[in-house]
Amino acid sequence: MVADGSHAPGGMASRSRGRANAMQRFARRRSTVAFLMTVPLLAIIIGLVAYPAAYAIYLSTLNRRMTAFAGTLNFELLFESDTFWMVAFQSCFFAITAVVLKASIGFWLAHMLHHIPDKGQRKWRGMLLVPWVIPPALSTLGWWWMFDPSYSSINWLLAVISVPEVPWLGHHWWARIAIIMVNVWIGAPFFMIMYLAALKSVPEQLYEAAMIDGASSFQRLRYVTLPMMANIISITVLFSLIVTFANYDIVRVLTNGGPRDLTHVFASYAFQVGILSGNIPRGAAVSLFMFPILALCAFFVLRSVTRRNKEQM
Amino acid sequence: MAFDRMTRRDVLRASALATVAGGTLAAPAVHAQPTTTLRCGFWDHWVPAGNGAMRELCAEWGERNRVNVQVDFITSVGNQNLLTIAAQAQSRSGHDILSFPTWEPAAKYDMLEPLDDVMGRLTAKYGPVNAAAEYLGKIRGKWVAIPAVSGTQMKPACVRFDLMEQHAGIDIRAMWPANDTRGPGADTWNWDTFLTAAEKCHAAGVPFGMPMGSFTDAVDTVGAIMASFGATMMDREGKVTVQGNAKLKTAVEYLVKLSRFLPNDVWAWDDGANNRALISGRSALIFNPPSAWAVAKRDAPQVAEKCWTVPVPAGPEGRFTPYLPYFWGIWSFSRNKGPAKQLLEFLSERTSAEKQTNTSNGYDIPPFVSMNNFEVWAKEGPPVGTVYNYPLRAHHNATASIAMAPAPAEFAVQAYQQALNTKVVARIAQGGETIDQSLDWLHRELTNIVRGG
Structure with missing residues (x-):
């Protein structure tokens, strides 16, 4: 027993060593650790993205009272509605026009800023970021006061130089232009700051080499700047397209979809149909139309980014 | 010692009394x-x-x-x-x-x-x-x-009586005084008279401020006008009644005519735009609860003291006052x-x-008809009695109206929220469609709503 007793602690030690080894082995399994570290992110994505999306799909298959399965009825009814197709056109028109304008203005502003000396650049950068920093609902309210059908301050200024009144929110094309203008005003600084960061990362030597080769400023832009910024442009455009497509607050505050539904976008129309009209399944069906369109955009943009990356490697 | 002389029975009695007394004293606090x-x-x-x-x-x-x-x-x-x-x-x-x-x-x-x-x-x-x-x-x-009482409102006409008399020749205070009688000309207070007055006030630069967009003031007012023409879009059973509906066509034609004498931006007006038009002195009439007058009393007292609330004009099928409970x-x-x-x-x-x-x-506004005689409506001012005719009174011979009635509520709410009644007018007056094209569109939209169940 005494001899056995001398072995006993050693046996326990070996058992505890065994446990430690198992823990160490577990910790060394990179895939497990990686999984554990991504659990919070996965929980957020599942809870705040996947579940609501799946629930929206489920809702869209119910009848208006949400008491029975209705299959694809809500989608069929939307396809038959003139208003829905008008909303689809307007959403695409709004998103594409606004993103193109934001990207162009952002690109131009980034170039302008890039050529200002560092000391003064900070001031301009701060000022130009203001529209992006103000909560959109608040700044849109400011714009609404300027566009107000009866008391537009912009019209008052136009009248000073004898320009006739513009029905900013009363005529559908002007109302569409007004919505796009506000969206561009809010969103262009985001492009500007992203492009400015990208511009700063382009090596100066490339420009110097191009200049030695006799490249004009346009050629430097076309063959040096743009290829070097291609990925950031693609990602920014994709991100902005998603956000602009799903925009709600600008339309809600400025026009409420009017006149005659001619400024509704998917989000504002979905709210009108789903919450205001008490038809949540149809509202869910409207909002789901954004998903395939954006998924297609994301697929093509991300594929081109991947291809470019492979070419560069 | 007294304690020594206490029997078991005394102890039980004392504790029972203590329990009752304690319970009685503590009861109010507990309850x-x-x-x-x-x-x-x-x-x-x-x-x-x-x-x-x-x-x-x-x-x-x-x-x-x-x-x-x-x-x-x-x-x-x-x-x-x-x-x-x-x-x-x-x-x-x-x-x-x-x-x-x-x-x-x-x-x-x-x-x-x-x-x-x-x-x-x-x-x-x-x-x-x-x-x-x-x-x-x-x-x-x-x-x-x-x-409910709190939040429930009517939307009768709030008239600038001075402008109405000056430009349209109608003494609205005499017509609808602050008592339970109908004054001279009350029987002629109908949509034809209204149209003539709208034309005159428009010509004078103080057009009637009637929104025609997609907000509730517009939908409610247009709904009341349609009701007074007997125009319905859907019956109680949920059957769409647009095609071949002569009364609806007449109502739409009237509204298109009326819209020519409204400010040209009414298609974009929200629920505050008509209030602003009245308060700024740019409009001779709006359809609204007394909130517009109350704001004017605070911000533009010279306007408020010339406001007078009167019933909505009558149509061929009666007088209907927009009601939003x-x-x-x-x-x-x-x-x-x-x-x-x-x-x-x-x-x-x-x-x-x-x-x-x-x-x-x-x-x-209380929902019970018998409560439409609170003193507050007779006393409020200036001018005193300005909101006397705000609630429905017997001599108005009016009915509370909700747009899209009598359609089943589950369909009516969708048509109401999508402002189909104002859009059918806007498509003609602003969009350039013919009345038949616009009514066809309305028929398709309503049918679509009904098919959704």
Whole structure:
């Protein structure tokens, strides 16, 4: 027993060593650790993205009272509605026009800023970021006061130089232009700051080499700047397209979809149909139309980014 | 020692007495503690003092019945109240009592506690409620919510009597004085007279401020005009009645004609635009509750003292006044249905209703026709009596109207929220379509709504 007793602690030690080894082995399994570290992110994505999306799909298959399965009825009814197709056109028109304008203005502003000396650049950068920093609902309210059908301050200024009144929110094309203008005003600084960061990362030597080769400023832009910024442009455009497509607050505050539904976008129309009209399944069906369109955009943009990356490697 | 002489019987007697005495003395303290908490979500009133009346009434009832009444005020700005209703309906949890705007009782009727017993007692006491309130609150033969006082409004005409007399030659105060009589010319206060006056005021640069967009003021007013022409888009059974509907065509033609004499931007007006038009002195008439006049009293007293509220003009089928009620309902998942019903009954009593109306400067309209004689409407001013004709009175010979009625509420709400009645006019007057094209579009939209069930 005494001899056995001398072995006993050693046996326990070996058992505890065994446990430690198992823990160490577990910790060394990179895939497990990686999984554990991504659990919070996965929980957020599942809870705040996947579940609501799946629930929206489920809702869209119910009848208006949400008491029975209705299959694809809500989608069929939307396809038959003139208003829905008008909303689809307007959403695409709004998103594409606004993103193109934001990207162009952002690109131009980034170039302008890039050529200002560092000391003064900070001031301009701060000022130009203001529209992006103000909560959109608040700044849109400011714009609404300027566009107000009866008391537009912009019209008052136009009248000073004898320009006739513009029905900013009363005529559908002007109302569409007004919505796009506000969206561009809010969103262009985001492009500007992203492009400015990208511009700063382009090596100066490339420009110097191009200049030695006799490249004009346009050629430097076309063959040096743009290829070097291609990925950031693609990602920014994709991100902005998603956000602009799903925009709600600008339309809600400025026009409420009017006149005659001619400024509704998917989000504002979905709210009108789903919450205001008490038809949540149809509202869910409207909002789901954004998903395939954006998924297609994301697929093509991300594929081109991947291809470019492979070419560069 | 006395203690030594105490028998077992004495000890028992003394302890029994002590128990009774202790219980009696402690009872009020125990019973004064409310054991029930009633959670109420009422509409956040436009008139700042409006919430105070509700809070006081709830506190008074809670104290009397030893119920802890928690009151939240939920704004309708940004449709926060609709979002709250949708969220509570989905999660089946939240307040016991909630304020439901116009169409929500019909939308949530299967989740609301029937209130026939409460309404039975109230109607036995105060008589019937107006027909529009019954159409919206009594679903499939059951009262699912009680027509509320707080937040309920009418939208009669608020007229600048000086401009109306100057440009259209109509003495509106003489026509509709602040008493229960019809003055000279009251019988000619119809939509034809209105059109002529609209043309004259438009020519004079003070056009009538009637919105034609997609907000409630526009939908309600156009709905009342259509009703006075006997024009309906859908019948009680949910059958679309647009095609071959001569009355609807006449009403639409009238509205297209009228729109020519309105400001050219009315298609984009929201619910505040008509108020601003009146207060700024740019308009001779709007359809609105007295809130526009109340704001003018504060911001432009020279305008307010020339305002006079009168009934809506009559049409071939009668006089219909736009009505936009709120309801008080109890969720079926509430655990305090009994106290909730008692509180709602208390809030609907005449004294409580009068307090709400008085505090809101006459804005809140009680649903019971017998309560349309509160003194506040006769006393408010300047000018004194300006809102006398705000509630429906017998000599008006008017009916409360809700746009899209008598269609089943589940279809009507969709047509209402999508403002189909103003859009059918806008497509002609602004979009350049023919009346037949526009009515065809309306028929397709309504059919689409009905097919969705």
